Amino acid sequence: MNATLSTVPAELAGKVVTPDDRRYRPLRSTHTTVGRPAAVVLPESAGDVAAALRYARKTGLRVAVRSGGHGLSGSGTNDGGLVIDLSAMHRIDVVDRGSRLVRVQAGASWAQVAQALAPHRLAISSGDHGNVGVGGIATGGGVGWLVRQYGLTIDHIRAVEVVLPDGTAVRADVETDPDLLWVMRGAGAGAGIAVAFEIEAMDLRDVGHAQFVAAVDPAGQTLRRWADVMARAPRELSTAVMLSSRGATTAAYITAVVASDSPSVIRDAVEPLLGIGDVRAQQSHIVPYAELVPPHHLHGHSGQMPASTTNGLLTDMTPDAAHALVTASATPDPILIQLRSLGGATHDPAPMATAFAHRHPNTLVVATAFPPDAPATLAAAWRSLALHTDGAYVNFESTPDEATFARAYPGPTRSRVTDLWKRYDPDGVLHPRPPA
8 A cells, every 4th residue: 555545544544555456456457447446435334435535625636426337438447546336235125115215325226126126026227237336326317228118317316315525424405415416416526426226117028029121221210210100109118229330231239128028018109110121030028127137247347448438318210310310320431339328208308407417318429439449430330320419317327528428418417517516516526517
């Protein structure tokens, strides 16, 4: 341990991991980024988180906060700073089955949440991979497998337990600090460290799960027909589309999830997808929701998936937008294009109800490029796609900057987020910082 880290607070004894500790290697990195922090703290309570923040102030170390480590920006680690890793704080409790109220600590993974809620026939629409942590999703948005039925994860958060940058532990709900509740639901990264959430779950155990492969024409008419189907679809149906090109051939790999265990509801929801074009393969079955985010997803992080990612929101799948999507996926340096259906319950809240203001778009477009020239490849491909998007989702962005901030938090939302970040974190202990 170096001199800067020589005096560890008593409450953090055994919970500070430095490079000479055998625990350091599996804790240093995130899914996308290899980190070299001076230390990783493994708090077990809100008091430990507060102590870690005081420790960071005392040592002058920059702070990174990690729940699951899947954040695309790599903000869950750093070089030379202090990482607060919440993974030991993973308790999940059904507080009131009648009102479907669940308390989830921020370090839990969504696989753990799904497994814990399954015996109660409850579910929370969450990240679409079991290894994603609760904290990042539940402070940024939450576009999950049940998004059109349930809405965003943040739409059902009723209270947040937060450790503020000055070390104060508070509870935010509609009666106690509603401003903090508002900013933690969509822009929490710059206001405080969420340690637990009270979330209203939905009654659900089994879902319909279908997979299709459809040929995509160069003009993108297949994508337009998919968007038309989703515009008319029942809320129970949520879909994700991945575009893959080989030579002159582009295919859409479609995953459909129906928030129902009724065979007739599932059939009626997914059958229109068969009419979007040349559907070459399909399969469907009824599965427990927990199988979509299973425990076998759980794994450590070593920076194993370096990539550059950005995103935008589409209100309409215009001919030009559809053509641009197909073109981007089929260039000599192709990028991975994913489309996530919105609409349904995501449109219900007013734009200013949470810090996620984008309540009118129908599609989330996510674009990813991989090494060796990922940033340049992504930038070149995204120029044509950006012309058709309106806003962005903060959690699917590799390099957040002022332009990203403005797209994610438009107009009055931007002003309010900026003001609240400065109120709750005046010294800029947490990151990102709002533009001046």
